Amino acid sequence: MRKVADILRSAGLAAALTLALPLAGGVGAGAQGLPTVTAKPGEKLLVEADELIYDNDRNTVTARGNAELHYGPRTLQADRVRYDRGTGRVFAEGNVRLTEADGGVVTGARMELTDDFKTGFIDQLRVQQTVERRGETVRTRFSAPRAERVGGEQTSFDYGSYTACEPCKNAPETPPLWQIRAQKIIHNNETHTVYFEESTLEVAGIPVAYLPYFEAPDPTVRRKTGFLTPRFVSSTPLGRGVSLPYFVDLAPNYDLTLTPTLLSRQGLLAQAEFRHRLDTGFYNIRLSGISQTTPSAFLPSPLGAGERDFRGSVESQGRFYINDRWRTGWDLVGVTDKWFLDNYRIRNQTITTDYFREAVSTAYLTGQGDRSWFDMRAFYFKGLSSFDWQKQQPIVAPVIDYDKRVNGPPEIGGEVRFQGNITSLTRETTQYQGLPRTASYLFSPSVNGVSFPLYQTCTVFARGTCLIQGLAGTDTRASAQLSWRRSFIDDWGQKFTPFASLRLDAFFVNPSLSGYQNELAPAVAKIDDGFAGRVMPTVGLDYRYPFVANFGGLGVHTLEPIGQVLVRPSETRIGRLPNEDAQSLVFDDTSLFEWDKFSGYDRVEGGVRTNLGAQYSVVTPSGWYTNILFGESIQLAGVNSFRRGDLANTGLESGLETRRSDFVGRFQVSPNQNITFISRARFDQSNFHVARFETGVTARFAPFAPLSLSAFYSYYEAQPLLGYSRYREGITASATYNITPNWFVSGSVLVDLTHYLDVRNTYNDALTSYIANPIGAVPLYQNPGRFYVAGASFGGGYQDECTTVSVNYINSPIATATGVRERNQTVLLRVELKTLGEADLRQNVGTATTSDGIASAR
Structure with a gap:
């Protein structure tokens, strides 16, 4: 060897x-x-x-x-x-x-x-x-x-x-x-x-x-076919239970998941979900149903589904890509009652949640070119809170939007833009909102220095008494706008941008004038029935003259006066046409220089108007950025579109209803790209009284500090002609702090600072007591204090490469709308062992009465 x-x-x-x-x-x-x-x-x-x-x-x-x-x-x-x-x-x-x-x-x-x-x-x-x-x-x-x-x-x-x-x-x-x-x-x-x-x-x-x-x-x-990680349930109306999903791998591109959930108080909740992926997209269908054994665990009608034995839902989602420019799809939700999805904790991404909940079903076709965009949709809105009346929710089909931009012809240059919209909606019952009465209408008693407003009943529609937020019947509108603009900069640095537009609107209105609530509106509202047209030509000029100075280490300072003039005829048919998509009007720094300050197509701004303002900005080499803007809008001639309220009083008490508008301003400071302070406000033109104020900070300190936070304070003065009898004031804040790379805590809070003025929850009892004994010992209204936590969540957890554990407490502001007998206070425990599975445990806590005082927990 x-x-x-x-x-x-x-x-x-x-x-x-x-x-x-x-x-x-x-x-x-x-x-x-x-x-x-x-x-x-x-x-x-x-x-x-x-x-x-x-x-x-x-x-x-x-x-x-x-x-x-x-x-x-x-x-x-x-x-x-x-x-x-x-x-x-x-x-x-x-x-x-x-x-x-x-x-x-x-x-x-x-x-x-x-x-x-x-x-x-x-x-x-x-x-x-x-x-x-x-x-x-x-x-x-x-x-x-x-x-x-x-x-x-x-x-x-x-x-x-x-x-x-x-x-x-x-x-x-x-x-x-x-x-x-x-x-x-x-x-x-x-x-x-x-x-x-x-x-x-x-x-x-x-x-x-x-x-x-x-x-x-x-x-x-x-x-792979087999059982998935079980989920455990524990709540007062459902009892204790366990879900045991079973996944069936039918083929590489489609599967079925069967999820029986056995609940000690309600019986068997059955769910099935089918998913199918194709070459051009995917779709899925989910069915849920239960025959309840204890319906009385939920609030009785009309605040809950306490009388229902069978409850269920059907949900579907689809996404398909026709080619690289066009896609189509749908999101559909159907339920036996508005509380089912929330009561049984069935997650659905089409559900929007704020103070109230709604499920939005839609089907759409969308196309996008290099400088064009097309979107066609149909909508069905399902209100999911106790405060919703489904007959007042519209069915919208279709909504078609088209936007195209091209270069202007050589003779004029610039940019030419075409915008088109077609909207048709149908509603079964007219939606009213009563306006708050003042002392001149009836009486307005005072308790602890706080006046007690009474809301008028809309037995007959009259301007100044009621608002129509949605008109029964069918409303179809077609709008088209052609616009042009071009910018010129002279040798002095002045920037001139002339522009022009032509807007055409055609309305086909067929209001429903009979039936419950519908017969109250037409005589006084004077709605145009049948065809109505509107034409709005506009010419204008935008002028800006930035003065720029470089102070080296102190940064680049820019002072820019801005002026804008728009010439057009007065808006016609104000208040005689429905207003469905332009009810949200906020006049602030973001809308000061908009050609049309209305949020939708149902209204169009008219008259001769000038928008004036100036902004000052600083950018330093270290990354510091400051911006200040201040200005106002002035009606020079014609009818002020914001002075004459429509069926929803849009424009009134907006700050634009007077010839000289309120002042609006913005102040923003960003010491670096991770921190931003911003404040915006609207000031009364006559006495500089603050009518609207928002201020807040967002900060993300990573990687220097393991903290991210945001906090905002908002104040809005009373707008009785829009249904807000009291000023609104509140604070919202959220933060996440990483104690270590693995441990973290987080929280958020929504504080209503005007809850002590809100009498909606005690109005009936208080009014009855007052009428029965106006000077007796029973107080008309008890002041609950200025600070009221309308919603909050806080918790913490641990996360690494193999494990996630989190515990959260959630107090939701939608408690009175979910159809259960206890407040929506929930503790959520989530544990995930990666590659093995995860488990969620939700437990409702607290047995207090609901905040509307209707029912107590069992």
Whole structure:
């Protein structure tokens, strides 16, 4: 026997050696029953090492020092490897590392394998797999004192453990945050399934749960038929229960999930969801239903579904891409009652939540070009709170928008823009809102210095008494606007932007004048019935003259006067046409220089008007930015569109209803890109009284500090002609603080500072008491204090590469609208063990009466 390395060294060759060996032929019995393998034609075992020892007597090759053996896609590395050509077995010792074809890594102290590395025994086994799940990299780890590989498709671990947690770098012997220990773990690579026998879940080395047997897909599996992680439920109206989803992998591109939920108070909630992905998009359908055993757990009608036995929903979503410019789809929600989705905690992304809830069903077709945009939709709004009357909700179909921009003809240059809109909606019942009465109407008693407004009843519509926020019947409008603008900058730096537009509107109104509530409106409202047209031409000029000065380290300072003049005829048919999409009118710094300050197409601004203002800005080399804007709008001639209210009084008390508007301003400071302070306000033109004020800060200090926060204060003066008898004032704030890279706390709060003025919840009782005994001992209204937490949430949690745990308390402002007998105060516990599953536990807390005092908790 002679060392091959010695021969090569004598020839002056490099120390790293490579030897290609043919695999052993035939099948024979090796030590401990290991079979040899039959070599495929052309297959070779490639051996690399610092030193190779070839033993002709024993027909073995030994590799020492940085030994590497390659067979196909697999690589075996060790300090020392001995290959027995006769039996086709490989013996590896010392820092053994086997890399699989899929990138998985198996390590151990000693391995005895066949020469294709598929079958054998491993001592002190460690297996690491790396996969991508939901856009993040997840690493899983198996370990065992001894394991057996069979055919490269199955590995059996004796007294093994499994975890997705990284070992502690400073103390590797410390148990991971969580792991599963079992007498036997079998990982089948062919079925991608992991089987656990006599297993225990340990958290920080402490056993917390025992399972005699369970199986789970391995981390490489994205879809597989079987049970998903159960979810636990606990609440007063539902009782305690558990959901056990069962996933059915019908095909690579569609599947079915069946989710029975057994509830101790209500029985069996059944859910089924079908998902289908196609070449051009996807769609899904979800059905939910339950025959309740205890309907009385919910509030009675009209505040809840306390009289219903069967309740359910159907939901569907679809997205399809016709080509790279066009797409279509739908979002649909249908429910037996408005409280079902919330009562049974069925999540739906089409549900919008603020103080009230609604589900928006829509179907759409959207196209987008380089300088054009098209959108066609249909809407169905389902009110999901106790305050909604479905007959007042419109069905909108269709809504068509088109926007196209092109370069102007060479004779005039600039940009030409075409905008078009068609909207048609139908409503069964007219939606009224009564305006607050003053002392001149009836009486306005005062308690603790606070006057008590009474709201008028809209028995007959009259301007100044009622608002019509939605008219019954069918309203169809087609609008088209063609506009042009071009900017010129002279040698002095002055910027002139002349513009012109022509707006055409056609209304087809068919109001419903009979039936409950509908017959109250038409006589006084004088709605135009049938066809009505409107034309609004506009010409104008926008002028800006920025003065720029560079003060070096103090930054670049810019002072820019701005003037705008718009010439057009007066708006026609004010108050004689429905207003559905232009009721939201906010006059502030963002709308000061808008050509048309109305928010929608149903109204159009008319008359000759000038918008005047100036802004001052500073930008420093260090990144400091400051901006100040101040201005007003003046009606020069014609009818002021904002002075004459329509059916919804839009324009009145907006700050634009007088010839000279209120002043509006903005102040913004950003010391850097992570912090922004901003304030905006509207001041009364005559006495500079603050009519509207908003101020707040947003900050994100990372990576310098683990804190992000936002806080805003808002104040809006009373607008009785719009239905707001009192001023509105409140604070909203939210923050997240990362205590460590893994631990965090977060919270948010909405504080109503005018709740003590709000008498909606006690109006009936208070009025009855006052009329019965106006000077008796029963107070008309009890002052609950200035600060009222309308909504809040706070909590915290832990998150790392393998675990997420969070606990949150949520106090929602929609408590009186959800149809249950207790306030919506919820504690939510969420635990996720990555690659194993997650569990959510919700628990309603508190048994106080609802804030409307209607029913108490059981």
